[in-house]
Amino acid sequence: MGKPTAIVFGVGSERGIGGAVCKRFAREGYHVIVAGRTAAKIQEVAKAIASAGGSAEALPTDVTDEAQVIAAFDRAMNPGEGRDPADVVISNAGNNAIIDFTKLTAAQFEDFWRVGCYSGFLIGREAARRLVPLGRGTVIFTGASGSMRGKPGFAHFAAAKAGLRMISQSMAREYGPKGIHVAHVVVDGGIDGDRLRGAIPAMVERLGEEGLLSVDGIVENYWTLHKQHRSAWTQELDLRPYKENW
Known part of the structure; x- marks a missing residue:
């Protein structure tokens, strides 16, 4: 047996879910393929892992491009x-914005769908193609509260994330019996990462200490999902701060 490998798609900031997942699996001895759209960000994550004694490589990947996703799996x-x-695949791509439904353009709707849902199809399909012959593997999709309900101003986001949730359920039912653990993580609340702190600092201040989901707390659950005994697999896990009004 060699060094285990994981590939994480949709990696951005080092202090986001993608970057934190990469570092968490690297600490467990995995070689991590850090796949994301922005070369500078994924190189920063790979460098941080290497500095801590881990093994990682940055792989620029647009998760909405079928050829690039296939190439990433070829490497993995x-x-x-x-x-x-690779026997661990994480699909973490996502974007979000509040857009009035009457002002939502077809192009915007399609863009959110491509990032939030279509990318999950591409990643999920390739994961199934590559992992079934191995007879093992973990595939985790990052969802959101929009996976479960559509709120005002978020029709585009909710439509994409709800579709991703259905992909995860269909895959779990089809490939669970073949040894592939497919899980969907509903992240219900704001995430204490670089994106939210940079975009809406007032919200971060208003929610106060532990009012946001800890990035490290989130990714600890990803590791737990991967290590679950197959007699008791979780298909869907929802996470929220203890203060969250849900």
Whole structure:
């Protein structure tokens, strides 16, 4: 057996879910393929892992481009000498914005769908193609409260995330019996990461201490999902701060 490999799609800031997941699996001895759209950000994550003694490589990937997703899996399944094919796949791509429904353009709706849902299809399909022959593996999709309900100003986001949730359920039912653990994580609340702190600092201040989901707390659940005994797999897990009004 060689060094285990994981691939994480949709990695942005080091202090986001994607970056934190990469570091968490690297601490457990995984070689991590850091896949994201912005080269500078994913290189920063890979560098941080290497500085801590871990193993990682940055792989620029647009998760809405079928050819790039396939190429990323080609690399993940052939990660180099001394490394095993990837048996962990994380789909973490997402974007969000409040847009009045009457002002929502077709182009905007399609863009949110491509990032929030279509990317999950591409990643999920390739994961199934590559992991079924291995007879094992974990595939985790990052969802949101929009996966469960559509709120005013979020029709585009909720439509995409609800579709992603259905992809995860269909995959779990089809591939669970073949040894593939497919899970969907509903992140219900604001995330204490660089994106929210930079975009809406007033909200962060208003919610106060522990009013946002801890990035490290979130990714600890990703590791737990991966390590679950297959006699008691979780298909969907919802996470929220203890202060959240849900």
